Amino acid sequence: MHLKTVQTPVAVVTGGSAGLGLCIAQVLAAKGYRVVIVGRDADRIEKACQAIASSLGGDSVDNVPLGKTADVTESSEVGELFRFVKTKFGRLDVLVNTVGTSDRGLLENLAQDRLHTLWQQNVVSSLLCSQYAIPMLETTGGVIVNIGSLASKVGARYIGGYAIVKHALAGMTSQMRLELKPRGIHVALVSPGPIRRADAGNRYTQQLNENLPDQAAKPGGGARLKGLSPERVAAAVVRCIQRRTPDVVMPGYLRPLIAIGHAFPRLGDWLLLKFTSSKSPD
Template sequence: MRRKVFASKVFDRKVVLITGGCAGIGRALAERMAQAGARLAIFDLDQQALDGLVQHLRDHHNVEALGLRCDVSDRSAVQRAMALVIEHFGGLDVLVNNAGITHRSRVMETLPAVFERVMAVNFYGALHCTQAALPSLQTRRGQIIVLSSRSQYAPVPERGAYNASKHALHGLFDTLRCELEGSGVHIMLACPGYTETDLRKRVLGGDGSSIAQPVPVIGRAASPQDVAEAIYQGALKRRRLLVLSSPDWRARLAARLFPRLFDQLMRARLAAGPAR
């Protein structure tokens, strides 16, 4: 995908906060926003990766960047970190709820603690960050970008907790959009398909242990840079919903019109083993 790096000044000097911003789509989006002149705040759990990314953004893009170690599932930690961001930059223009984790296990073989952990990061993490950021976003008539998933439309077996967390995000942010009507705050839900990120490679098992084996992929996995570019362009156009990845329209169509066939295809793909 060709990148129109300097095509717009919409995000020039705007303050953009990205959760889970040190790898994958989050990092690619941080670099894309930096190319557009934004000032960046990054939340992540890896302090070393945070320090490296902040230095990279300063050195290569000449932008102001702040990296804060923050577990988005911890409401108090989010409130403290958000206060530091707003104090440092004077406010917030764009919140990107990107932090997320996944698992690979059948529903009946997944401990409740795994469901709780996935929901804590994927759903409650976005909720905590949004509630903490919303007063500043309302003042500055800003944007909220939420990373959902193709699984919202065509769920993948053995990711029940992950799929549920993404459905919950749509319910939450569709409701919030209605409540914020007329406030000037814009909300975009972005639904990438399979993307070549570390999220696919570091997953939880049903017992909560880490699994090195990647989750199955149908079709070609997109690059984080292409996904970030699509999200950036969608944010420029203030899209409400962005569904990405070329194979996904087929998956959505099959899941809706031929659900039994879709289920059979997914079971066959799982039986074949994970893609490399």
């Protein structure tokens, strides 16, 4: 098999066919990266690549993203994905693990099967992609960015198993950063609050029952925060890559409040209740 090495930096974005992943892929392509968009739906990937190509204009033909279908919770498919990247480009500079699934419900009702699904999609997917990416990233001194959530930092009410798996992702990211730093690879966690979506407030209708208040259906389980635009979060991810920042919390003013809450748990509980009341943000 003939391998070639391109000079242009290469980025892999999982979950890049829609939403935040698509925005991240678009910003990276605009910054000059050759981007590989990964997802499970070939049609959505093709449309995403076409949309980015259109936004880049005719002068940026070399930076048109490529699409690759893969279930990133399956080791064999992840292996094939990174063999494709190595064969096509001969290098990898950035991996952004965007795949993830949120949840709603009370922990006392969390089913084992549901937790397993959340674990596979939020933690295992990032672990597998990172493991397969390491050899190429070591060669380029590259960067891994895992997309977390405010649920990576605190455990709010009514979000089912989401805080469990996002806390696990945060721990995995920290451990991986320490282990890979001597090999020249930087590993970062970006933890945004609720991101604006067209279906905000309606995504979890099927998961709600008489045990949950109406606020559980709202972004962040009723968090009193203005929704972040995906474009703003994508720009923060790219800055994180460029500056090799270890940990990003959005909005930034929450970082000291989170730190205070960890130092003083009773105060932290009060702050969480304040920020997840049933009132809507201004």
